[in-house]
Amino acid sequence: MNRADSFGGSCPVPLGDQPCIKLAHGGGGRLMQQLIEEVFIAAFDNAVLRGGHDGAILDLQNGRTVVTTDSFVVRPLFFPGGDIGTLAINGTVNDLAMCGAKPLFLTSSFILEEGLEIETLWRVVQSMRKAADAAGVLIVTGDTKVVERGHGDGIYINTTGIGCVDHSLFVSPPRIATGDTILVSGDIGRHGMAVMGTREGLAFTTQIESDCAPLWSTVEALLEAGLEIHCLRDATRGGLCSVLNELAQDASLQFDVVENDVPVMPNVRGACEVLGLDVLQVACEGRFVAILPKNESVLALEILKAQNEFAAMIGHVSSAQAGLVTLQTPIGSQRILDMPAGELLPRIC
Amino acid sequence: MNRADSFGGSCPVPLGDQPCIKLAHGGGGRLMQQLIEEVFIAAFDNAVLRGGHDGAILDLQNGRTVVTTDSFVVRPLFFPGGDIGTLAINGTVNDLAMCGAKPLFLTSSFILEEGLEIETLWRVVQSMRKAADAAGVLIVTGDTKVVERGHGDGIYINTTGIGCVDHSLFVSPPRIATGDTILVSGDIGRHGMAVMGTREGLAFTTQIESDCAPLWSTVEALLEAGLEIHCLRDATRGGLCSVLNELAQDASLQFDVVENDVPVMPNVRGACEVLGLDVLQVACEGRFVAILPKNESVLALEILKAQNEFAAMIGHVSSAQAGLVTLQTPIGSQRILDMPAGELLPRIC
Amino acid sequence: MKYIDEYRDPQSTRKYAEAIAQLVTRPWTIMEVCGGQTHSIVRFGIQDLLPDEIELVHGPGCPVCVTPVDMVDKAIEIASYSDVIFCSFGDMMRVPGSKSDLTRVRARGGDLRAVYTPLDAVKIAAANPQKQVVFFAVGFETTAPANAMAVYLAKKQGLKNFSVLVSHVLVPPAMKAILSSPDNTVQGFLAAGHVCTVMGTHAYTSLADTYHVPIVVTGFEPLDILQGIYMCVRQLEDGSATVENQYERAVQDDGNTQAQDLIEKVFRVIPRKWRGIGTIPESGWALSDEYSSFDAQQRFKLAEAATEEHTECLSGKVLQGLKKPADCPAFGVTCTPENPLGATMVSGEGACAAYYRYRKERVV
Amino acid sequence: MKYIDEYRDPQSTRKYAEAIAQLVTRPWTIMEVCGGQTHSIVRFGIQDLLPDEIELVHGPGCPVCVTPVDMVDKAIEIASYSDVIFCSFGDMMRVPGSKSDLTRVRARGGDLRAVYTPLDAVKIAAANPQKQVVFFAVGFETTAPANAMAVYLAKKQGLKNFSVLVSHVLVPPAMKAILSSPDNTVQGFLAAGHVCTVMGTHAYTSLADTYHVPIVVTGFEPLDILQGIYMCVRQLEDGSATVENQYERAVQDDGNTQAQDLIEKVFRVIPRKWRGIGTIPESGWALSDEYSSFDAQQRFKLAEAATEEHTECLSGKVLQGLKKPADCPAFGVTCTPENPLGATMVSGEGACAAYYRYRKERVV
Amino acid sequence: MCLAVPGEIISISGEDALTRTGQVRYGGSVREACLAFVPEAAVGDYILVHAGVAISVLQEDAAQRTFRALEDLK
Amino acid sequence: MCLAVPGEIISISGEDALTRTGQVRYGGSVREACLAFVPEAAVGDYILVHAGVAISVLQEDAAQRTFRALEDLK
Ligand code: SF4
Ligand code: SF4
Ligand SMILES: [Mg+2]
Numbered sequence A, B: 001m002n003r004a005d006s007f008g009g010s011c012p013v014p015l016g017d018q019p020c021i022k023l024a025h026g027g028g029g030r031l032m033q034q035l036i037e038e039v040f041i042a043a044f045d046n047a048v049l050r051g052g053h054d055g056a057i058l059d060l061q062n063g064r065t066v067v068t069t070d071s072f073v074v075r076p077l078f079f080p081g082g083d084i085g086t087l088a089i090n091g092t093v094n095d096l097a098m099c100g101a102k103p104l105f106l107t108s109s110f111i112l113e114e115g116l117e118i119e120t121l122w123r124v125v126q127s128m129r130k131a132a133d134a135a136g137v138l139i140v141t142g143d144t145k146v147v148e149r150g151h152g153d154g155i156y157i158n159t160t161g162i163g164c165v166d167h168s169l170f171v172s173p174p175r176i177a178t179g180d181t182i183l184v185s186g187d188i189g190r191h192g193m194a195v196m197g198t199r200e201g202l203a204f205t206t207q208i209e210s211d212c213a214p215l216w217s218t219v220e221a222l223l224e225a226g227l228e229i230h231c232l233r234d235a236t237r238g239g240l241c242s243v244l245n246e247l248a249q250d251a252s253l254q255f256d257v258v259e260n261d262v263p264v265m266p267n268v269r270g271a272c273e274v275l276g277l278d279v280l281q282v283a284c285e286g287r288f289v290a291i292l293p294k295n296e297s298v299l300a301l302e303i304l305k306a307q308n309e310f311a312a313m314i315g316h317v318s319s320a321q322a323g324l325v326t327l328q329t330p331i332g333s334q335r336i337l338d339m340p341a342g343e344l345l346p347r348i349c
Numbered sequence C, D: 001m002k003y004i005d006e007y008r009d010p011q012s013t014r015k016y017a018e019a020i021a022q023l024v025t026r027p028w029t030i031m032e033v034c035g036g037q038t039h040s041i042v043r044f045g046i047q048d049l050l051p052d053e054i055e056l057v058h059g060p061g062c063p064v065c066v067t068p069v070d071m072v073d074k075a076i077e078i079a080s081y082s083d084v085i086f087c088s089f090g091d092m093m094r095v096p097g098s099k100s101d102l103t104r105v106r107a108r109g110g111d112l113r114a115v116y117t118p119l120d121a122v123k124i125a126a127a128n129p130q131k132q133v134v135f136f137a138v139g140f141e142t143t144a145p146a147n148a149m150a151v152y153l154a155k156k157q158g159l160k161n162f163s164v165l166v167s168h169v170l171v172p173p174a175m176k177a178i179l180s181s182p183d184n185t186v187q188g189f190l191a192a193g194h195v196c197t198v199m200g201t202h203a204y205t206s207l208a209d210t211y212h213v214p215i216v217v218t219g220f221e222p223l224d225i226l227q228g229i230y231m232c233v234r235q236l237e238d239g240s241a242t243v244e245n246q247y248e249r250a251v252q253d254d255g256n257t258q259a260q261d262l263i264e265k266v267f268r269v270i271p272r273k274w275r276g277i278g279t280i281p282e283s284g285w286a287l288s289d290e291y292s293s294f295d296a297q298q299r300f301k302l303a304e305a306a307t308e309e310h311t312e313c314l315s316g317k318v319l320q321g322l323k324k325p326a327d328c329p330a331f332g333v334t335c336t337p338e339n340p341l342g343a344t345m346v347s348g349e350g351a352c353a354a355y356y357r358y359r360k361e362r363v364v
Numbered sequence E, F: 001m002c003l004a005v006p007g008e009i010i011s012i013s014g015e016d017a018l019t020r021t022g023q024v025r026y027g028g029s030v031r032e033a034c035l036a037f038v039p040e041a042a043v044g045d046y047i048l049v050h051a052g053v054a055i056s057v058l059q060e061d062a063a064q065r066t067f068r069a070l071e072d073l074k
């Protein structure tokens, strides 16, 4: 059903029979996809939004300007390898980079919970400044709201980023072509496991460090090498699994991925086995998928490896079945790699 | 003390002896001003941010592009005359208009609380679409996060707006000059009282409708008339009182305002008397202050009145004491109109 | 608004101001007793209109200002309990106790509610039977009918989860304390109109006689205050010392006898500690025996603690007319409305806050 | 990772697959009892490697799938109480009861916690003495040592605020029920390796004899499962029917006797209802008399209610090997992992969910 | 202290003397007030309300005296 | 059902048989497990852990049999 037809009518109770928003609606999986398609896109419907990429390429007077937005709500605020401040900068910088845009300016907007210690805010803000400097962006305007105790979680941050495309490539899903190689920029799953490891009842004695990092310099290196990049996408909520499914759908092509080629650190792998989690569904915050012509993939991998030695080619694009992602298992068989369902719950029994 | 000097050091416990964020830090008054100056501006320090206006004028390749951001956290979500959705669009559209920029694009980012009814979200999103259409802006990209129950308040929305300045005026506080006339675009205080009137224990039998409205068309009319607008600012949190103080400070000039000339509806006035509130401190969401040369003020008022019959000239700019706002009282005496302290609490005894 | 707008008319107020100027022959010090009057004086810049000879000093008539620190500490303790909904008039929420204030309790998770009337606190109690609902019943005589009614209704409705933390004070004993001080400089009083609306004017006759001081029962609008000052100056210049009623439209000599009946049922007179001033005999109300089961102090078994007041703060002296806010070295420096040291800097009717917000010394 | 990686080696697995193909002469239907085995089969695409003659059917060995609707409803009721912290294994939280599920209780404000071990629920109880902490003690024999230990420790620590909602089931009676069904098609079993780790293999001897069915105690890695199938097919082709142990590295014939001792102390055998299947005699554990004070059903005085199961859902038949998920008309249409109708669509080890996530029918 | 605001009674309900309430208009806004202590108050009267409770009925004629006194000043 | 994962014991603490616990390494991550039911387990042993509780000590020699059987297949 085309929800755009029903303006002004009552809500057609979308999303199955679930009258309530649940955590799964924000988990990067199918429920979230449904929510976005059936509510937000249906209501806001316009050509730029329908472009479907993480950021919007705007037709301003001259050149191509890119804008992207994200709110950050991580618990806890500080985790091994980063905090909500680093995340808020890198997350938006990375969304710009994924559009092939050089990050220029950020806005930052805070929702603070009454009772938050200013010392805590200060530490977060310092992290933001450091991350912004490292990424070469300016935070150019902002906003602050305070909500009553029990209606926030210390700090929520929205950052909106503006960047520019100063090359002639269109880096976006429709450019993906049969025969392309799929690369990943480093080992996956560290951010999600770093955060999960801070939770009561799910903690390990050893710590996993988040992979949170800015990606523009890596993308810039790819661009400067003159590579014909077809598409880039950072693997955040929903992990590599979600990104591959989204891109295969948007490109209307099949992706074939080899599980054993996906780089995973031993500590992440062990923790995932113990908690019964599929590492392909675990969030990263500093890793991306790059898709480009096969004949350029060796050079691309070389450039990626210069930044992260664990970067790897993990699969290729075919035209067999639009939107399908297959996984070659460690024992050599093939299966479907489906979109994750929603909230990542430890599977124990 | 210049906070920018102390990067990396511990938080110097700013803002008096208050180690906790309190509601007053978001109340549009001095505490919020301190928070912004001593924490955010100190940390993010750069020339564009230091411009100090609500939106940032960016030096993009060509022309002047304006970006502004705001998060919306109103309780309740629906109030007489609007909802969080209308507010989220109009608020950001208005911040662009206040920079003299034609609003073009918005981003929207949602923080949803687990347990929110999708029907509710649907209604809000519909309001946003309607308001965006009315303001002639496109929502071009977005984001959704879901937080656990007890860590949100149904819906929080961030909108970030991008607009363009297609005239040669610089509409900003430094342009304000001695002798300028201060106008207000309509009756004040309705939004704040509309929201307060929904609270248990503070409700009236009669309802006050919020003044929530987009302001670009009014600003456009002023620009098209060729008026030499010096400054515009919408009166939101902290009300007219806050805006006048901010602008007088930023312009380093004295503002002299006549209390009896400030338009207030009888229902707003009555409710303020009963609750002991100063209507000059009560929030609006569709009213602005315009400051321009005296010889253009009659024409400007005419244009404002065509949109809202209660628009009025309320004072003028002088050079007596930088940053001071004085109020001529109803009995003809003069007093200081100071910045509000923070949270607006009903004063009963 | 009728009974408001006509009392803010610039011509009328100027006429009274001119009449006062014509009348006055030498300096007079007059205290407006009530914080609401202080608020009007500064909000409307009334001092500006008066001849230099008239000095207005601001009295102890703001319940927010005179509630003692230990009572605020008790409120903070009760409000911190997890099963309590603590209701209060809005401006009581920012008054500093010895270590904290009620808004900080809220920031740490306490359930605090600003209400317009204690009757709403009773409604909240009825709607939340699993919670203890406590109302912070501060106030002068004016607020006593509302607070008495709240307790009366709670008893009538059989509410077991409602109680009040009472810190009620009485005006005439405080005026007596000021007049009997060896340092007293006050020569005439504008008595608190709304207090008299409830209790009448008789209590002031013996004060006027004993201390030979004119007392004019006065309203709250600019015209009321100017007329009150005029009447007071006329007596001072004449050398007379009687009780006059400027606020006839609202105040009967007997006061509101229906209200007095319920007050007598619900409350009993006790000695009361005033913030910054100390204990004054027979200057407060507590719950009568019949209603003592609604006493939050008993219900929560609060211990009495001797709490120290901020030594730097001169608010006690300000409240007695012995000092002006600007005499305080902390005023506007370490003590501001955002970060008040004393209660007089908190309430919109507190002398220090009123002076700070509308301070004329900065106006050229 | 040792004991994992070598059992996922492609050469070794292919060798076993080829050996099976060489061995098999006619069609055989083999049930892997345990949901964990089902998970491995679909996750590693094992069916792909097998000859067409071998049909694997998925057994009832997933506690998430077999916990009856009325027990889920009880969990939902307890979790809804405002003074309760309800702890559960993560995947139990999405199992549909008759009207709701535990994640919806959380969305309405319930305090739900996903824990990795019941021992953490005991820690949560010790840390929250003002709350009732309840653990949803579901599971087969494998989970019984952990659940028994939780209750044992809670008693030892004198915790008055900890209890367990027990829905423990036993594998051998379920296998017996499948074998004694007139519709049974299962010719050989891969018995659940981890269950046998705890309880040993003796219980299966009489089943193998009585029903003349080969039973191979099998592990969970691809190589384990292929070897288990190989051993099972060898028996089937030979016409023999004994209990064999593929999972020797983890399973002793006597099982873990220390664990059995504590289980015997804490639990007693009872008849138990299985979701979609019905009541099976002597197929479950409840708390023994000595530990009955830790029973959440008693502590919260829950009434027994006859709840209806979803009629459309074939999960009961799927669990008995009588149907495959794809036979269900709801599969992938109205029933998906995001919106499951039956428990077999919820758990990662539930046959329907496993088929849905890794469904090979869509792979060309 | 004691912010009390004059308002006009526009309706009255409740029989019992101690539970009598009224709708009271202040400028353009209306709110309920307790009328227990002003048994003589009728619709159209102006009352002084403090913390939700009427404490006095305003006397029109007495109010005029302030303005008459003003004329006497000249 | 019954996700049980093999891990290596890297340290042991607690004297009482029923409260014995160990730090167990899985790949590169370490977590505490209850060792009450594997009294024979020592540092360096691999155990199977389910829901935080060790249920079995893995037998190296028995493990080899799977691979020896594999060789016999050829
Ligand atoms: S200015 Fe502050 S410290 Fe000084 S008397 Fe007033 S309240 Fe006390
Ligand atoms: S697909 Fe769904 S409805 Fe059908 S048997 Fe499986 S769980 Fe039941
Ligand atoms: Mg984004």
Ligand SMILES: [Mg+2]
Binding pocket: A054, A070, A091, A092, A095, A236
């Ligand atoms: Mg992003």
Ligand SMILES: [Mg+2]
Binding pocket: A054, A094, A095, A098, A233, A234, A236
């Ligand atoms: Mg992204």
Ligand SMILES: [Mg+2]
Binding pocket: A142, A143, A144, B069, B070, B071
């Ligand atoms: Mg803002």
Ligand SMILES: [Mg+2]
Binding pocket: A113, A149, A150, A151, A152, A153, A154, B150, B151
């Ligand atoms: Mg919180």
Ligand SMILES: [Mg+2]
Binding pocket: A142, A143, B054, B055, B068, B069, B070, B092, B095
């Ligand atoms: Mg803004």
Ligand SMILES: [Mg+2]
Binding pocket: B054, B070, B091, B092, B095, B236
């Ligand atoms: Mg704004």
Ligand SMILES: [Mg+2]
Binding pocket: B054, B094, B095, B098, B233, B234, B236
């Ligand atoms: Mg603004």
Ligand SMILES: [Mg+2]
Binding pocket: A069, A070, A071, B142, B143, B144
């Ligand atoms: Mg996003």
Ligand SMILES: [Mg+2]
Binding pocket: A150, A151, B113, B149, B150, B151, B152, B153, B154
């Ligand atoms: Mg909430």
